[in-house]
Amino acid sequence: MADGILTQLNKASAAEEFFALLGVDYDPKIVNVARLHILRRMGQYLAGEDFTGIADETVAERCKTVLERAYADFVASTPIDQRVFKVLKDAVAPRPKQTPTLVQIGTLK
Template sequence: MNCSADSSPIDVTDILARLRGLSAAEEFFAILGVSYDPKVLDVSRLHIMKRVGQYLAEEDLSGLPDQVIAARVRATLERAYEDFAISSPLSHRVFKVLKDHDPNKPATPGRTFVPFDAVLKRFEEE
């Protein structure tokens, strides 16, 4: 099932203020007229929205007309959605907790991991 935007043009009037007032990911897709698969959004909504924020932090939207802002934000949402539509959230690791626990990243020097079982064995022996 795909949730597709209708073919009518999006309302770009005061788009940034309207986007700031949204709370659900589905609302962003609807306002910006971006199609999505609910299954992808159910699994990756937080990751997609975090990635949108990361991409938008690289943009300078100040002083631009609403139509240009809407087009850039729409393209950014599409780009972030595609990141997670084609691969898992674990492969992108946008959140700190996932970055910190990347099995492909070497352990931080000075921080030794001690399994909980090893700690328990020590107390059981005493």
């Protein structure tokens, strides 16, 4: 019995393998710059999915659609614009205002 698509994807170790397994065309220049961002976005899109009891062909088609969507996000804009990872989100997060600590003169010795 052949491994299902989810098993194959779990064994994949490079972004290019995901694209090949799911039959998604891609520009290597975009993948070279945004590979981790694309896969992270794909994971975010798939996070709410439940594939229990669904035919492997349907799962593969859904995964293909999600990878195409994640890839398209980075064709249209950059990883900095998309801010998939926490470090990039934190880079633009509003910083809390620092208020000076007030010390009463009577407490100083």
